[in-house]
Amino acid sequence: MLTRRDLNRALLARQLLLERVPMDPLAALEHLVGLPAQAPNPPYLGLWTRLESFAIEDLSALAASRAAVRLALMCGTVHLVSARDATDLRPLLQPVQGRHLDAAARERLRGADPARVAAAGRELVEQRPYTLKELGAELAGPWPQADPAALAAAVRAAVPLVQVPPHGLWGAVGQSAYTSAEHWLGTAGAPRLTAGELVVRYLRAFGPAAVADMEAWSGLTGLGEIVDGLGSRLVAYRDEDGVELLDLPDAPLPHEDTPAPARYLADFDAVLVSHHDTRRILDDRDRRDVFAVPGVVPGTVLVDGFVRALWQITRRKGVATLVVRPLFQIPTRDVHELTEEGERLLAFAAADATRREVRFNSRW
Secondary structure, eight states, X not given: OBOHHHHHHHHHHHTTOSSOBOOOXXXXXXXXXXXXXXXSSHHHHHHHTTBSSOOHHHHHHHHHTTSEEEEEOGGGOEEEEEHHHHHHHHXXXXXXXXXXXXXHHHHHTTTOOHHHHHHHHHHHHTTSOEEHHHHHHHHTTTOTTSOHHHHHHXXXXXXXXXXXXXXXXXXXXSOOEEEEHHHHHOOOSOOSOOHHHHHHHHHHHHOSBOHHHHHHHHOOOOHHHHHHHHGGGOEEEEBTTOOEEEEOTTSOOOOTTSOOOOEEXXXXXGGGTSOSSOTTTSOGGGHHHHTOSTTOOOEEEEETTEXXXXXXXXXXXXXXXXXXXXXXXXXHHHHHHHHHHHHHXXXXXXXXXXXXXXXXXXXX
């Protein structure tokens, strides 16, 4: 049987959160199967908290050289992945994208054929990058009865749209502009990744896990059959509730007493949304505070491996303040460690500030 602390330490080890590792950013992105990237800065912070040596320009260079891209993947949300994973993952996850063109959006298309809209949209974005607002307005010409936002959504659901720099670079503002992954990367053809290999990669980054966890992370359904096909490549455990958890036989399973350092996790970090049962890192009592705003996952703080606080950086007149909002009483020794780690975070994320400080407050 694996306890919740066993699962916690396994997740931290595989997410490179037990200790910072000497891994290059592109290799880390592929190990983690990408990083959530609904905003420009979180992937930078996600790599900073995991890697021994990481600078903002390291990731910006990957984006500028097209070695890493942002596009909608797991659960239809934007992720930063390697160019290779963009090519391999999107076809496997295409059913998830299609489901995001929901009944309401289809109704707003007012009879426009989604396939024809997608083909027209692909032609446009491969001529020059478009924002979704621009794309919808342009497509409203041939389909004047349809809602422009629904037209853009139809393209996004069918075409792998990648965000074109400078959006996605550190500190970027404004609307994202898109082109197709094939046009941006110059790649096409069959993916090299099977659904079974996707499960293996998920377990290497997030396991041990139940089939329900795999489906919660990916947005795919019917993965039980895929898991059955992996056969002896997987081993099985039980958690405290008797739920079957699957894993790779060579994946790390640290002892539950393995020390876990304080960590500041970026907004939308996948460790909080990568399992159907999130109790291996987030207590049920704290879910309401963490997920207070639908669709938003705030920056969180790990103490002894579990979410124990929220954080954000505020700026005023050249002063950058890291505000830590505890979800419960944090022991003094952990406050000292969080302060030191918070100062390192500020040195990275607010290097241009004239003064930097860490504060612990019960509210923002």
